[in-house]
Amino acid sequence: MKVPAKDSKYSVNLKIFKLHNYSIAPKICGGSDKKSPSPTNGTAPAVLTKRNSWRASWKFSAAKQQQKQQLADSTQQPEYECDAELPADKRNHLDSNNDSSTATDNRSQHWADALERVSTSSNVECENGRTAQQLSGELDEFMSMPWFGMDIGGTLTKLVYFEPKDITPDEQDQEAEILRNIRRYLTKNSAYGKTGHRDTHLQMDNVEIRKRRGSLHFIRFQTTDMSNFLLLAKQKGMAELVTTVCATGGGAFKFENEFRQQVNMKLAKFDELDTLIKGILFAEVQNPTECYFYENARDIMKSEKRAFDFSKPYPFILVNVGSGVSILAVYGPDNYKRVSGTSLGGGTFLGLCCLLTGCNSFEEAIQLATKGDNRKVDKLVRDIYGGDYDRFGLTGDLVASSFGQMHIKDKRSSVSREDLANATLVTITNNIGSIARMCALNEKMDKVVFVGNFLRVNPISMKLLAYAMEFWSNGTLKALFLEHEGYFGALGCLLQFNGEIAAALNETAETSQQTQKSETTADTFSNTINSTTSPHSNNTNNSDS
Numbered sequence: 272m273k274v275p276a277k278d279s280k281y282s283v284n285l286k287i288f289k290l291h292n293y294s295i296a297p298k299i300c301g302g303s304d305k306k307s308p309s310p311t312n313g314t315a316p317a318v319l320t321k322r323n324s325w326r327a328s329w330k331f332s333a334a335k336q337q338q339k340q341q342l343a344d345s346t347q348q349p350e351y352e353c354d355a356e357l358p359a360d361k362r363n364h365l366d367s368n369n370d371s372s373t374a375t376d377n378r379s380q381h382w383a384d385a386l387e388r389v390s391t392s393s394n395v396e397c398e399n400g401r402t403a404q405q406l407s408g409e410l411d412e413f414m415s416m417p418w419f420g421m422d423i424g425g426t427l428t429k430l431v432y433f434e435p436k437d438i439t440p441d442e443q444d445q446e447a448e449i450l451r452n453i454r455r456y457l458t459k460n461s462a463y464g465k466t467g468h469r470d471t472h473l474q475m476d477n478v479e480i481r482k483r484r485g486s487l488h489f490i491r492f493q494t495t496d497m498s499n500f501l502l503l504a505k506q507k508g509m510a511e512l513v514t515t516v517c518a519t520g521g522g523a524f525k526f527e528n529e530f531r532q533q534v535n536m537k538l539a540k541f542d543e544l545d546t547l548i549k550g551i552l553f554a555e556v557q558n559p560t561e562c563y564f565y566e567n568a569r570d571i572m573k574s575e576k577r578a579f580d581f582s583k584p585y586p587f588i589l590v591n592v593g594s595g596v597s598i599l600a601v602y603g604p605d606n607y608k609r610v611s612g613t614s615l616g617g618g619t620f621l622g623l624c625c626l627l628t629g630c631n632s633f634e635e636a637i638q639l640a641t642k643g644d645n646r647k648v649d650k651l652v653r654d655i656y657g658g659d660y661d662r663f664g665l666t667g668d669l670v671a672s673s674f675g676q677m678h679i680k681d682k683r684s685s686v687s688r689e690d691l692a693n694a695t696l697v698t699i700t701n702n703i704g705s706i707a708r709m710c711a712l713n714e715k716m717d718k719v720v721f722v723g724n725f726l727r728v729n730p731i732s733m734k735l736l737a738y739a740m741e742f743w744s745n746g747t748l749k750a751l752f753l754e755h756e757g758y759f760g761a762l763g764c765l766l767q768f769n770g771e772i773a774a775a776l777n778e779t780a781e782t783s784q785q786t787q788k789s790e791t792t793a794d795t796f797s798n799t800i801n802s803t804t805s806p807h808s809n810n811t812n813n814s815d816s
């Protein structure tokens with residue numbers, strides 16, 4: 272892992288992070304502690320039941336329990352192969368959860384099932400009418416290189432690519448030229464097409480995945496650039512490789528057909544919150560300095576990044592700040608619920624900033640915010656009270672009302688783009704901090720982990736969040752951050768083991784069968800409508816993909 276670059280990244284940013292002359296840092300959570308503001312956009316807690324359909328997908332072999340057990344005994348367990356290599360304390364960490372050992376047993380059992388199925392009768396029919404031979408083909412196809420994990424988000428698509436470093440000369444001779452070219456293209460460049468970037472400072476080396484050793488590369492591009500990405504992938508010969516890619520995020524559903532049609536790629540789809548957690552746990556095990564916090568968080572002028580030992584993580588609140596925000600309470604590797612969310616997220620910051628300042632990129636928005644002063648835009652407690660509101664501990668420096676001065680014409684004409692960018696960033700960050708804190712209180716948890724690309728090159732928000740958690744909880748809550756920020760969903764996808772892959776493929780087949788069925792029904796229905804009534808469009812599916 273190329274660790275040193277991390278610090279340089281942050282030190283560069285901190286140099287340009289112009290701090291206001293606060294003796295007390297600005298208030299994160301608008302409103303009194305006693306009278307917590309209601310989360311305007313927070314969704315009602317929705318308990319997410321962990322998707323376990325992969326278990327069902329293996330049901331057919333349950334009858335051969337004895338045979339399976341023998342096979343399981345003689346088969347090495349491949350899931351979390353890295354786990355097998357881990358020092359005992361790390362293994363414990365992965366297994367420390369209440370139901371993780373069961374999950375591990377299930378994994379090895381299902382892997383045994385898979386092996387059994389592909390190594391015995393090829394004509395046993397499984398779900399979706401596919402034979403073991405077909406399923407075996409699909410697993411082979413998945414196992415063949417290149418290995419990607421993809422998270423197609425509302426704003427950014429994240430791609431994690433595994434570069435094998437243990438290729439034998441024989442293998443090299445046999446490696447298809449296309450595959451070699453793709454590997455070279457991805458690993459020798461750091462910019463791709465119009466918006467593609469490889470975050471070289473995040474590269475993980477000497478990683479073992481499915482018994483192969485190599486490096487993980489972290490690449491991102493704008494989701495709006497998907498058609499160019501597919502074109503590029505086609506030009507590089509991807510369509511000629513039979514490939515299944517593990518994908519997550521809304522775009523895995525939205526763009527599934529394009530992938531199939533344009534680059535002959537199947538998507539094995541996974542839930543974005545499942546993979547998010549898997550990715551986080553893997554990164555923490557691989558990189559001892561993955562997790563950090565801000566020391567002296569109460570004084571933003573002095574707060575500094577420090578490594579945090581996250582080897583015993585549970586329980587914790589996980590706040591994923593992407594385009595929107597999802598908040599989870601995580602009890603163990605396979606045990607979590609989505610407790611809240613808000614539509615006021617990274618996408619809101621970027622959208623509002625573009626509107627208010629005319630900027631054109633996230634990087635530009637952050638640069639502007641770094642040079643601005645929210646106090647010229649917001650209404651502070653002292654603008655209302657003339658000083659502190661002592662009774663409830665609200666100091667004059669705190670933001671009483673975000674953008675609260677902007678109804679005054681003179682104030683409006685004196686603010687700069689930088690001030691507006693800063694106020695937008697502080698507003699969005701405050702709101703996320705406030706909701707996250709309430710979730711932590713509700714769940715009685717003391718660690719709040721913030722991830723998502725909103726935090727990319729954004730120490731202002733991280734320091735504000737660290738301040739908010741610390742100050743408003745009287746030091747009982749701790750804000751934690753992770754180096755690979757927005758890549759955990761894609762990383763978790765890459766790590767999916769074969770049982771889950773098979774289930775995801777089954778689901779894909781199931782969905783496409785259902786889609787075909789409903790398309791047929793819809794066609795019949797719309798034909799009936801069209802032929803009998805009006806020329807109105809029958810297309811209620813607004814997908815623009």
Ligand SMILES: Nc1ncnc2c1ncn2[C@@H]1O[C@H](COP(=O)(O)OP(=O)(O)O)[C@@H](O)[C@H]1O
Binds near residue numbers: 617757
């Ligand atoms: N280069 C970038 N382009 C656009 N947004 C960026 C960029 N870097 C960071 N961001 C921020 O990250 C957010 C997207 O975060 P991400 O975790 O990738 O979510 P999603 O999965 O919804 O795309 C954006 O809304 C924006 O605030």
Ligand SMILES: CC(C)(COP(=O)(O)O)[C@@H](O)C(=O)NCCC(=O)O
Binds near residue numbers: 313426520593594596
């Ligand atoms: C719908 C989403 C899960 C999509 O994830 P994203 O691409 O934003 O990372 C997320 O945007 C979200 O949780 N939005 C907030 C919805 C709400 O709770 O109000």
